[in-house]
Amino acid sequence: MSKGxxxxxxxxxxxxxxxxxxxxxxxGKFNPSESMMNVMDLYPEPGEVKLSYCTQCDEHxxxxxxxxxxxxxxxxxxxxxxxREECTGCGMCVEVCPYEGCWLDPSxxxxxxxxxxxxxxxCIEVCPKGVLKR
Amino acid sequence: MADGYTGNVLRVDLSxxxxxxxxxxxxxxxxxxxxxxxxxxxxxxxxKPGTDPLSPDNVLSIWTGPLxxxxxxxxxxxxxxxxxxxxxxxxxTYAGGYFGPELKYAGFDAVIxxxxxxxxxxxxxxxxxxxxxxxxxxWGKDIFKTEELLREEVGEKAARxxxxxxxxxxxxxxxxxxxxxTRNAGRGGAGAVFGSKNLKAVVAKGSLGVEVPKMDEFxxxxxxxxxxxxxxxxxxxxLVTDGTPIIVDMSQDAAIxxxxxxxxxxxxxxQGIDSDALKKRVFVRKKACFGxxxxxxxxxxxxxxxxxxxxxxxxxxxxxxxxxxxxxxxNIEAVVKFAEECDxxxxxxxxxxxxxxxxxxxxxxxxxxxxxxxxxxxxxGNEEAxxxxxxxxxxxxxKIGDLLAEGTLLAARKIGKDTxxxxxxxxxxxxxxxxxxGSIGMxxxxxxxxxxxxxxxxxxxxxxxxxxxxxxxxxxxxxxxHEEQIMKSYKWSMVFCDFYGVSPEGMAKYYTAVTGQPADxxxxxxxxxxxWNLVRAFNVREGFSKKDDDMPERMETEPLPSGKTxxxxxxxxxxxxxxxxxxxxxxxxxxxxxxxxxxxxSGLGDxxxxxxxxx
Numbered sequence: 001m002s003k004g005x006x007x008x009x010x011x012x013x014x015x016x017x018x019x020x021x022x023x024x025x026x027x028g029k030f031n032p033s034e035s036m037m038n039v040m041d042l043y044p045e046p047g048e049v050k051l052s053y054c055t056q057c058d059e060h061x062x063x064x065x066x067x068x069x070x071x072x073x074x075x076x077x078x079x080x081x082x083x084r085e086e087c088t089g090c091g092m093c094v095e096v097c098p099y100e101g102c103w104l105d106p107s108x109x110x111x112x113x114x115x116x117x118x119x120x121x122x123c124i125e126v127c128p129k130g131v132l133k134r
Numbered sequence: 135m136a137d138g139y140t141g142n143v144l145r146v147d148l149s150x151x152x153x154x155x156x157x158x159x160x161x162x163x164x165x166x167x168x169x170x171x172x173x174x175x176x177x178x179x180x181x182k183p184g185t186d187p188l189s190p191d192n193v194l195s196i197w198t199g200p201l202x203x204x205x206x207x208x209x210x211x212x213x214x215x216x217x218x219x220x221x222x223x224x225x226x227t228y229a230g231g232y233f234g235p236e237l238k239y240a241g242f243d244a245v246i247x248x249x250x251x252x253x254x255x256x257x258x259x260x261x262x263x264x265x266x267x268x269x270x271x272x273w274g275k276d277i278f279k280t281e282e283l284l285r286e287e288v289g290e291k292a293a294r295x296x297x298x299x300x301x302x303x304x305x306x307x308x309x310x311x312x313x314x315x316t317r318n319a320g321r322g323g324a325g326a327v328f329g330s331k332n333l334k335a336v337v338a339k340g341s342l343g344v345e346v347p348k349m350d351e352f353x354x355x356x357x358x359x360x361x362x363x364x365x366x367x368x369x370x371x372x373l374v375t376d377g378t379p380i381i382v383d384m385s386q387d388a389a390i391x392x393x394x395x396x397x398x399x400x401x402x403x404x405q406g407i408d409s410d411a412l413k414k415r416v417f418v419r420k421k422a423c424f425g426x427x428x429x430x431x432x433x434x435x436x437x438x439x440x441x442x443x444x445x446x447x448x449x450x451x452x453x454x455x456x457x458x459x460x461x462x463x464x465n466i467e468a469v470v471k472f473a474e475e476c477d478x479x480x481x482x483x484x485x486x487x488x489x490x491x492x493x494x495x496x497x498x499x500x501x502x503x504x505x506x507x508x509x510x511x512x513x514x515g516n517e518e519a520x521x522x523x524x525x526x527x528x529x530x531x532x533k534i535g536d537l538l539a540e541g542t543l544l545a546a547r548k549i550g551k552d553t554x555x556x557x558x559x560x561x562x563x564x565x566x567x568x569x570x571x572g573s574i575g576m577x578x579x580x581x582x583x584x585x586x587x588x589x590x591x592x593x594x595x596x597x598x599x600x601x602x603x604x605x606x607x608x609x610x611x612x613x614x615x616h617e618e619q620i621m622k623s624y625k626w627s628m629v630f631c632d633f634y635g636v637s638p639e640g641m642a643k644y645y646t647a648v649t650g651q652p653a654d655x656x657x658x659x660x661x662x663x664x665x666w667n668l669v670r671a672f673n674v675r676e677g678f679s680k681k682d683d684d685m686p687e688r689m690e691t692e693p694l695p696s697g698k699t700x701x702x703x704x705x706x707x708x709x710x711x712x713x714x715x716x717x718x719x720x721x722x723x724x725x726x727x728x729x730x731x732x733x734x735x736s737g738l739g740d741x742x743x744x745x746x747x748x749x
Binding site (some may be wrong): 012014016021023024027031041126 | 261293346357360364420425433445
């Protein structure tokens with residue numbers, strides 16, 4: 001059983017409040033491009049929403065393949081997070097992730113993936129439709 | 135500065151294909167906030183009076199505001215501000231979706247465009263930079279295809295597009311600007327202004343973000359407001375379960391549902407187009423705009439029959455009224471098709487629905503024939519002919535399509551034969567779906583709306599036809615219009631969505647949290663008063679006065695036939711009484727012009743000094 005976020009995507013209305021609070025708490029700005037949750041309303045079948053985020057999968061190839069060993073274990077949670085100081089922004093994790101769960105920040109200097117806000121994910125708190133759970 | 139604003143305005147000289155960036159006028163921002171107010175201030179300054187709205191000299195601007203792109207719920211909108219080719223008045227028209235926040239993230243509070251591009255073009259805005267690009271691959275294409283192709287061209291699958299379809303390209307005065315496929319800045323013909331400038335679209339993608347002074351405190355407050363004031367707000371319950379289509383039954387009951395070109399206030403087929411029909415027959419899922427905890431939108435898709443596969447977000451109440459009952463259409467599937475066609479081609483569903491209802495009326499009266507309609511049997515309720523009309527209008531096909539593309543009033547004037555009397559409008563803008571003959575305050579609301587007949591400036595119908603008030607008493611109606619026009623003026627300057635039932639105190643709290651500036655209800659009222667007076671001064675400068683603040687003769691002379699409104703009309707003396715009272719409340723003269731004192735008291739002394747009638 002993975003320890004990451006879970007989503008009932010069929011309930012999602014695409015409002016992106018999760019992405020807003022995520023960027024606010026992590027970079028102090030409202031900026032979905034720097035969020036760890038990517039919300040995409042799909043085109044050309046409008047009305048469908050795709051959520052991309054790190055599920056904290058058991059196989060975690062990102063951890064195995066990271067040449068800088070910048071994806072580290074949060075021992076308390078048993079989950080992995082990106083150490084932005086050590087990440088070189090090489091993009092290997094993005095390449096190997098089977099779930100489109102991580103990506104590079106807009107300046108391409110480090111990888112972004114869900115760190116569960118250290119234990120109390122803000123996105124779960126703000127989601128008005130109860131889409132997200134742990 | 136972390137105050138919600140990006141601080142930058144993008145200037146676009148389309149004629150010379152040049153762009154530049156200038157700092158936002160922060161003095162004006164403090165007085166007018168953003169959106170409607172700030173856009174109006176810039177437009178008043180920059181537009182030469184008497185300018186033809188479809189000439190290169192018209193100024194076309196897109197405005198956000200300090201709250202847009204933050205976590206303040208229901209502030210995803212943007213305003214297009216220009217002079218309307220439909221009414222000749224000031225025009226502010228809004229769309230939700232995702233474009234507004236994206237423009238902020240791309241680095242701009244506003245984009246102001248002048249001139250006319252030498253060839254079909256689009257504007258690409260990305261992280262503080264802008265570029266005018268060749269639109270040859272998308273000119274002539276519909277909205278759906280345009281959005282898809284432009285995302286490919288700029289190489290950003292999450293880029294947001296605000297653009298026009300064929301209707302705007304062909305300068306239809308009822309063409310809107312569409313973003314996110316179905317979100318329309320519909321009213322007033324902003325799409326034609328795009329078209330007249332050879333501008334297909336503005337495409338935005340940004341990663342610069344928006345900052346506020348104290349993020350931690352802000353998030354705490356926003357989370358609390360989201361839960362208590364949005365998700366758990368009882369005012370929003372109907373929007374969560376149904377959205378605006380719930381109003382169809384309310385209007386049928388109040389007998390104010392426009393039916394067969396306003397010849398009735400009740401429609402025997404209403405159950406085929408109401409919220410229950412929508413939910414049972416075409417509903418797919420709920421859809422939100424950016425940052426919205428309500429999600430009033432419904433994705434609808436037709437499951438079978440002649441219109442199988444047609445889909446739209448909505449249809450909203452106004453579409454169900456004007457393009458449903460007012461055209462005698464009794465099946466939700468047909469309305470979904472009509473709305474999809476309007477989305478695809480870039481037409482305002484209110485004006486297009488009203489125009490088709492009018493055309494059906496004069497077809498049935500024998501004033502136009504199959505020769506004018508390209509062979510279509512344009513009778514009330516003929517779904518097949520009806521569903522073809524958006525394309526006829528947008529592409530200006532057949533004589534009637536070409537005429538209706540000019541808006542219903544201009545079409546009637548060209549047709550002659552007394553058909554103008556059948557057009558239900560104020561200042562050339564077709565009425566939304568609330569018949570004043572069963573909500574007398576709406577006659578005043580439509581007559582005094584700054585962009586022509588409109589339901590988003592004052593909505594007295596809520597307290598009379600839908601509430602406990604007396605729908606035919608003039609008492610207090612001027613005061614409702616006055617008070618709501620002030621409130622909407624500041625609400626639209628903050629670019630809130632209409633559907634957020636936020637209190638003035640709530641709005642002030644948000645404003646302060648985002649900008650760091652103090653605010654309270656009385657300050658907001660001062661801003662709203664200033665904005666509405668400024669826009670009125672703009673319209674007076676364009677030649678508008680009391681003579682234009684009117685209702686169509688039919689509202690007085692043609693009583694409704696059934697239900698609660700049977701035998702009811704709007705007596706002329708009642709209308710005149712409300713209007714006189716309204717001018718008094720606003721401090722305008724007998725001809726409806728703001729006095730020098732009124733302007734000075736609203737902080738518009740500099741504007742007063744430049745108005746000829748005050749010299």
